[in-house]
Amino acid sequence: MNKTKDVLIIGFALFSMFFGAGNLILPPLLGKNAGSSWLLVTIGFFITAVVIPFFGILAHAKLQGTMYDFGKKVSPIFSTVYCLVVYLISIALPAPRTASVTHEMAIAPYFDISSLFTSTLYFLLVFIFVINRSKVLDLLGKFLTPLIIFILLAIIFVGIFSPPVSHMQQGIFTIPFVDGLLEGYQTFDAIGAVVIGGVLVVSMNFNKTVSFKDKKTLITKAGIISGLGLLVIYAGLIYNGALFSTTFPENATRAAILASLSLQTLGNIGATFLSVLVALACFTTAVGIITGTSDYFKGLCNNSQKAYIITAIVSCFIGIIVGQFDVKYIINIAFPALMFIYPITIILIILNILPNKLAGFLVFKAVVLVTFLFSIPDFLAFFVDKKHLLILTKYIPFAEHHLGWVLPAFLTLIIVNSIGLLKKKT
Structure with a gap:
């Protein structure tokens, strides 16, 4: 070859x-x-x-x-x-x-x-x-x-x-x-x-x-x-x-x-x-x-x-x-469609290139769910007045830049893996 x-x-x-x-x-x-x-x-x-x-x-x-x-x-x-x-x-x-x-x-x-x-x-x-x-x-x-x-x-x-x-x-x-x-x-x-x-x-x-x-x-x-x-x-x-x-x-x-x-x-x-x-x-x-x-x-x-x-x-x-x-x-x-589907796609790609021990079934479920939930304000921002979403977005880092899902998703990835590691040790 x-x-x-x-x-x-x-x-x-x-x-x-x-x-x-x-x-x-x-x-x-x-x-x-x-x-x-x-x-x-x-x-x-x-x-x-x-x-x-x-x-x-x-x-x-x-x-x-x-x-x-x-x-x-x-x-x-x-x-x-x-x-x-x-x-x-x-x-x-x-x-x-x-x-x-x-x-x-x-x-x-x-x-x-x-x-x-x-x-x-x-x-x-x-x-x-x-x-x-x-x-x-x-x-x-x-x-x-x-x-x-x-x-x-x-x-x-x-x-x-x-x-x-x-x-x-x-x-x-x-x-x-x-x-x-x-x-x-x-x-x-x-x-x-x-x-x-x-x-x-x-x-x-x-x-x-x-x-x-x-x-x-x-x-x-x-x-x-x-x-x-x-x-x-x-x-x-x-x-x-x-x-x-x-x-x-x-x-x-x-x-x-x-x-x-x-x-x-x-x-x-x-x-x-x-x-x-x-x-x-x-x-x-x-x-x-x-x-x-x-x-x-x-x-x-x-x-x-x-x-x-x-x-x-x-x-x-x-x-x-x-x-x-x-x-x-x-x-x-x-x-709006991209704000909904792109974060989930990015997360699925990242989870699938991680070693299997860091991306088990529970990790996939938790991280994708969190990504979906924190992408909702970015999606809704195109249809409703941003003032109505302020109560949701003002406490989410990077939400004003349509990237509110990033930190929660990666924190969830770390937390779920850390919990799994602690369970194995006990």
């Missing part, structure tokens, strides 16, 4: 999995708003957009199972509900967002067509590919990712060496690290790691003579390579967003900022080429999400092809409805 070659192949596969085209519109606006605080924003974004998803892959390498296995230590019912919620969120938010990004980057700048028309045509095509399960998109994906990376690196390096201003302006974020951390939720990559990471890990063509330890080392090294690749792209786009911040209109959308960056650095041809590539990559992402969701419900219904088709129809219909809205609106409506 050529270990170096295997590490590079798996590393690129992981990179491609996390490198969602829709995510590319997030870093430049972060940079614009962060200004001179771009590094703190980058660190926060990197934690939730890369590090946690990478841990998700490590958890899959340890479990060698499916998404269901992530939560089964809590209870079978919990794990089933968790899977259903994750799939429903996937078809209701990240999948439609790909249509919205496509419209804003590749259609609206060149054609006078309504977003409803774009999303309708877009998901009709998605449905055709989902039903036919064509391998054309898999082949296309192998060429799309390298081309997009090449153009993005060109944008980043041209931008770094020819900035429009000599110094960055001050950012608007009060706590840049936290803003970067929460924006990383919008990549949906922690959820992506849980949903399709298992498929990727299990399908890796390992030599049967290789030990479990060597496999884990291989995945770890590959994960580091993919993580470094994402860091370069994300940090470069955030940094360029900060460098070029004065050139963007005050209320410019995320997609418009990325398009403006490509136009200023690569000219009209480069900007147009990037728009087309991003649209194609978004399309492959939407097909992948809806195919995976349809497969899941097909499995729940005794391998029924009818269930597969119905799920695909419903998913595409939701995509048409939600996908007609602009990216900013979809990102805003995604926040």
Whole structure:
């Protein structure tokens, strides 16, 4: 076995999995708003957009199972509900967002067509590919990712060496690290790691003579390579967003900022080429999400092809409805759902990479329950006046930053393990 070659192949596969085209519109606006605080924003974004998803892959390498296995230590019912919620969120938010990004980057700048028309045509095509399960998109994906990376690196390096201003302006974020951390939720990559990471890990063509330890080392090294690749792209786009911040209109959308960056650095041809590539990559992402969701419900219904088709129809219909809205609106409506599901996902990932002696059944139940309870105020904050929640949040550390679940969850982890250790000694 050529270990170096295997590490590079798996590393690129992981990179491609996390490198969602829709995510590319997030870093430049972060940079614009962060200004001179771009590094703190980058660190926060990197934690939730890369590090946690990478841990998700490590958890899959340890479990060698499916998404269901992530939560089964809590209870079978919990794990089933968790899977259903994750799939429903996937078809209701990240999948439609790909249509919205496509419209804003590749259609609206060149054609006078309504977003409803774009999303309708877009998901009709998605449905055709989902039903036919064509391998054309898999082949296309192998060429799309390298081309997009090449153009993005060109944008980043041209931008770094020819900035429009000599110094960055001050950012608007009060706590840049936290803003970067929460924006990383919008990549949906922690959820992506849980949903399709298992498929990727299990399908890796390992030599049967290789030990479990060597496999884990291989995945770890590959994960580091993919993580470094994402860091370069994300940090470069955030940094360029900060460098070029004065050139963007005050209320410019995320997609418009990325398009403006490509136009200023690569000219009209480069900007147009990037728009087309991003649209194609978004399309492959939407097909992948809806195919995976349809497969899941097909499995729940005794391998029924009818269930597969119905799920695909419903998913595409939701995509048409939600996908007609602009990216900013979809990102805003995604926040409540992410405040609910992301903390639980992060905790499940962390618990599953811990040694089994530190993450038994009782630990899983207690920590996940506490995480859920302390995430409720963050979820409710989007629907009720924050004054009504003050009695709950004013005593919870970091609650004002939508991170009220963090300290209680980790304290519960320590306390439950300490109690277990004391019981063993007595």
